Amino acid sequence: MYIYDEYDHTILKQRVAQFRDQTRRYLEGSLSEQKFLPLRLQNGLYVQRLAPMLRINVPYGMLNTTQLRRLARITRDYDKGYCHVSTRQNIQFNWPALERVPDILQELSEVEMHGTQSSGNCVRNITSDQFAGVAPDEIIDPRPYCEIIRQWASFHPEFAFLPRKFKIAISGSVSDRAAIAIHDIGLQLVKNEAGEIGFKVMVGGGLGRTPVIASVIREFLPEAHILTYIESIIRVYNLHGRRDNKFKARIKILVRAMTPEAFAEAVEQDWAHIKDSPSTLRPEDITRAKAFFTEPAYETIDDAAAQTQLDTLRADNIAFGKWLTRNVRAHRVPGYASVTLSLKPTGIAPGDITDTQLETIAELADEYCFSEVRTTHEQNIVLADVKKSDLFSVWQAAKKAGFATPNIGTLTDIICCPGGDFCSLANAKSIPIAEAIQRQFSDLDYVYDLGDLDVNISGCMNACGHHHVGHIGVLGVDKKGEEWYQVMLGGNSGNSASLAKVLGPAFSAEQMPSVVQNVVDTYLEHRNEEELFIDTYNRIGLTPFKERVYAKAS
Amino acid sequence: MPKLVKDGVIVDDQWQVLPKPEADESLNVPAGQFIVPLSVWLAQQDKLQARDDIGVWLDADEAAEQIGAKANTLPVIAVNFPTFMDGRAFSTARLLRERFGFTGELRAIGDFMRDQLCYLSRCGVNAFQFADAELDLTEEVKSLNDFTEYYQACVNQPIPLFRRRNP
Numbered sequence: 001m002y003i004y005d006e007y008d009h010t011i012l013k014q015r016v017a018q019f020r021d022q023t024r025r026y027l028e029g030s031l032s033e034q035k036f037l038p039l040r041l042q043n044g045l046y047v048q049r050l051a052p053m054l055r056i057n058v059p060y061g062m063l064n065t066t067q068l069r070r071l072a073r074i075t076r077d078y079d080k081g082y083c084h085v086s087t088r089q090n091i092q093f094n095w096p097a098l099e100r101v102p103d104i105l106q107e108l109s110e111v112e113m114h115g116t117q118s119s120g121n122c123v124r125n126i127t128s129d130q131f132a133g134v135a136p137d138e139i140i141d142p143r144p145y146c147e148i149i150r151q152w153a154s155f156h157p158e159f160a161f162l163p164r165k166f167k168i169a170i171s172g173s174v175s176d177r178a179a180i181a182i183h184d185i186g187l188q189l190v191k192n193e194a195g196e197i198g199f200k201v202m203v204g205g206g207l208g209r210t211p212v213i214a215s216v217i218r219e220f221l222p223e224a225h226i227l228t229y230i231e232s233i234i235r236v237y238n239l240h241g242r243r244d245n246k247f248k249a250r251i252k253i254l255v256r257a258m259t260p261e262a263f264a265e266a267v268e269q270d271w272a273h274i275k276d277s278p279s280t281l282r283p284e285d286i287t288r289a290k291a292f293f294t295e296p297a298y299e300t301i302d303d304a305a306a307q308t309q310l311d312t313l314r315a316d317n318i319a320f321g322k323w324l325t326r327n328v329r330a331h332r333v334p335g336y337a338s339v340t341l342s343l344k345p346t347g348i349a350p351g352d353i354t355d356t357q358l359e360t361i362a363e364l365a366d367e368y369c370f371s372e373v374r375t376t377h378e379q380n381i382v383l384a385d386v387k388k389s390d391l392f393s394v395w396q397a398a399k400k401a402g403f404a405t406p407n408i409g410t411l412t413d414i415i416c417c418p419g420g421d422f423c424s425l426a427n428a429k430s431i432p433i434a435e436a437i438q439r440q441f442s443d444l445d446y447v448y449d450l451g452d453l454d455v456n457i458s459g460c461m462n463a464c465g466h467h468h469v470g471h472i473g474v475l476g477v478d479k480k481g482e483e484w485y486q487v488m489l490g491g492n493s494g495n496s497a498s499l500a501k502v503l504g505p506a507f508s509a510e511q512m513p514s515v516v517q518n519v520v521d522t523y524l525e526h527r528n529e530e531e532l533f534i535d536t537y538n539r540i541g542l543t544p545f546k547e548r549v550y551a552k553a554s
Numbered sequence: 555m556p557k558l559v560k561d562g563v564i565v566d567d568q569w570q571v572l573p574k575p576e577a578d579e580s581l582n583v584p585a586g587q588f589i590v591p592l593s594v595w596l597a598q599q600d601k602l603q604a605r606d607d608i609g610v611w612l613d614a615d616e617a618a619e620q621i622g623a624k625a626n627t628l629p630v631i632a633v634n635f636p637t638f639m640d641g642r643a644f645s646t647a648r649l650l651r652e653r654f655g656f657t658g659e660l661r662a663i664g665d666f667m668r669d670q671l672c673y674l675s676r677c678g679v680n681a682f683q684f685a686d687a688e689l690d691l692t693e694e695v696k697s698l699n700d701f702t703e704y705y706q707a708c709v710n711q712p713i714p715l716f717r718r719r720n721p
Contacts, residue, residue, distance in 0.1 A: 011705070151716070152705060159641070160673055162641060238644070285717070300557075
């Protein structure tokens with residue numbers, strides 16, 4: 001994991017002091033509401049429906065246990081004893097007092113954390129694969145590059161007042177778990193025929209009211225040039241992106257208006273001027289970044305023996321077996337596995353976590369996982385490096401703490417934004433819909449048999465719940481002051497990214513559990529053996545679902 | 555005389571900024587030190603370029619390239635903020651310095667705010683003409699040095715931190 005040096009600490013201290021002074025000037029009235037707005041947003045502070053909300057960056061999802069414990073303390077001392085894991089791997093506090101936010105930021109800075117650029121029209125937190133460094137299908141560990149880009153983007157003087165927010169995601173594996181195709185810049189690490197490392201560069205993806213899959217503008221960009229190249233992309237966007245209409249201000253609109261080819265050409269023209277400038281990475285710069293992400297002290301383990309032991313335990317314990325199937329995944333190092341702790345038990349807002357749960361996870365990570373965890377964009381927490389021989393103990397401890405619901409990747413592992421209960425942008429509540437669906441599908445065995453099925457819920461078209469890329473997507477809409485829900489099917493956020501299609505007219509909140517049940521029933525009727533929902537949908541299309549849902553609903 | 559923050563200190567502003575002319579109106583630039591709109595400068599280049607007391611201001615939708623290689627014939631160039639949320643001037647300033655090698659006074663005008671001074675100065679702006687004449691510039695100028703260390707290369711520090719850490 002990256003460790004701050006004096007430079008990082010100096011910069012972050014200056015940031016906290018800057019925001020403390022800005023907050024003081026705002027509270028005493030010498031800084032207007034209007035001018036304080038972008039300043040507080042760029043420190044993570046929103047003013048929400050009920051209280052401010054403070055978003056803390058978790059760079060590419062990595063957290064150590066010191067940080068977890070500090071987050072726990074902050075939720076206790078400054079908030080209501082719980083926080084929220086967001087769909088961008090960040091942590092959100094829902095109830096901080098505005099005047100105490102500088103103190104919170106100071107407490108965070110002591111453990112190398114902050115809310116810098118977690119909101120506002122600037123380059124946001126870089127996201128990546130929660131299984132970076134441990135996934136068997138990894139080509140190149142993306143984390144050193146995430147850190148290089150994070151530092152470059154942090155306090156970037158030229159790009160703090162972009163037309164709109166700007167999100168970058170990086171994947172380093174065969175299977176894309178970072179949803180890079182729905183980001184403003186999506187970077188796929190690749191090796192060329194000569195074995196050199198570089199990036200496939202995509203731009204202009206995004207959800208929101210105009211969902212777009214990103215366009216590839218460069219098939220292979222050598223790693224040395226990544227900073228100058230993205231600088232050119234963002235400069236073209238800063239100078240030419242629309243500023244007259246907030247809803248047309250994202251880079252995706254510019255790329256579409258110019259065409260991806262013309263946009264790429266404009267980038268190349270700018271880049272020609274800065275291509276070999278001092279921001280070009282030397283091999284030693286990449287080596288230095290990689291030195292922060294070396295392997296933990298893995299033991300040499302006989303994988304076959306560990307697996308045999310595990311299989312014996314599994315045979316004796318069905319519940320443990322189901323947890324292994326859903327919540328544990330393969331690790332590239334023999335004798336190890338990665339565990340996903342589910343933050344989605346029924347009845348809890350997806351991604352919510354209490355102070356004591358944070359501390360329990362810290363204890364688990366200290367004992368079983370080299371004192372590190374990762375947050376996921378599906379709003380769960382991963383213990384990436386657990387010995388297979390420890391899995392049974394981890395399961396028991398996780399079960400006791402309420403994290404062992406064997407639902408990872410299933411219908412009840414719902415991605416859900418905070419919605420109308422918290423967010424001032426929302427048109428409708430989303431958390432109660434998630435809960436109602438979870439209750440409808442309370443039979444764990446049934447859910448388990450359905451297999452992979454992504455349900456994504458957003459309370460408005462800003463799409464924080466990524467509804468366009470859910471196998472089943474739900475969008476809250478406002479119709480004459482009432483909350484309605486549009487259902488869409490067939491989205492996918494992975495390698496073959498696709499956008500969901502709207503099923504038909506919207507439903508009331510009360511109808512939603514039975515609508516999802518009808519969708520699932522249709523799937524089961526048409527399913528071939530173990531076929532996954534998305535594959536059945538791709539085979540039979542929208543019509544059978546539509547006929548069934550509207551026949552029953554009317 | 556109006557005041558200006560220049561190179562970190564408060565000085566008298568010797569220049570006057572001329573507003574854009576109404577459509578079809580051709581502006582007569584009087585004698586004296588004037589910062590004229592780009593459109594006026596382009597339309598009257600023959601006349602204005604003979605003078606050494608003429609600067610040019612760029613609006614947010616006007617590009618550094620429109621001055622381009624002629625930048626260094628000008629003693630002062632200004633970049634305008636129609637609103638403090640419009641960040642195009644940051645790129646325009648940087649391009650004037652880095653791409654076109656402008657070495658004269660680069661001035662921010664319009665609706666920028668003190669909390670942008672540090673980033674603007676990193677992008678090469680060295681003079682700040684606040685729209686609100688009532689402001690206490692001794693207060694405003696304090697934000698100029700909010701940061702003393704930086705990760706990325708920019709006009710005021712062309713070597714990125716990763717190279718300075720690992721020389």
